[in-house]
Amino acid sequence: MDAEAHVHLTNRKVALVTGSSRGIGKAIALRLARDGCAVAINYRERRQEADQVADAILQLGGETAVIGADLAQPSDCTALVEATCSTLGPIDILVNNAGIMRRGDLLDFDFAEMAPMRSVNVDGLVHVTRAAASIMQPRGWGRIINLTSVAAIGTAMAGTTFYAATKAAVIALTRRFALDLGPSGITVNAIAPGFILTEMAAASGHNFDAVAQKAMMRRIGKPEDIAATAAFLASEEAGFITAQVLTVDGGRTDFIAHP
Helix, strand or coil, X not given: XXXXXXXXXXXXXXXXXXXXXXXXXXXXXXXHHHCCCEEEEEECCCHHHHHHHHHHHHHCCCCEEEEECCCCCHHHHHHHHHHHHHHHCCCCEEEECCCCCCCCCCCCCCHHHHHHHHHHHHHHXXXXXXXXXXXXXXXXXXXXXXXXXXXXXXXXXXXXXHHHHHHHXXXXXXXXXXXXXXXXXXXXXXXXXXXXCCHHHHCCCCCHHHHHCCECCCCCXXXXXXXXXXXXXXXXXXXXXXXXXXXXXXXECCECCCC
């Protein structure tokens, strides 16, 4: 993409993107770096892949730091924010992208998987946001972007019931956090991706042609589709947009009930 097409951020901003060693998080980190942000790359297990993202940012002439943290651990969430601030500076932009998915519906879901999924998708988001918001509030400016999913608003894809429950919680938290933080000049929004071709999706065994036919655009999404949306929500231009859930799914038609 040409530089002229980017949504440029005013001055230098510091962004933390959780779960950014691959997939959507990687694409968002690279896009924000191209737009002039210093970007903290977070990973849990994939240090080598995180280093590759950092190398790509450095090749762009950007600033970056690679920080390992398990967002299921509250102490790691706080340490992640502190490490970002100590290496790059106070956080201006937080992208809560990290998440895990355990497949299953009512009759076949192993409910023992619910706690670890919730601990990252919901609790980890809360802990990181609380720590980052405490940095943003005194400075009177901030952008918080949460990754939810179209599953949370009712798609009919099998195996996503309990994952959808955690992502529906993200939508509720987005709106409540926006209410809490708006007076401090901080916007809080969510992006609800449809089916996006990431490494995880590629290994899922889905029939991509069949999934594409469920979208009005007749294609599945790319990580860059989500990254472009995140770049806009992180920009100065999006300063009067908060408490919103922006669906980026190519016009999915397979909803249980239309939202």
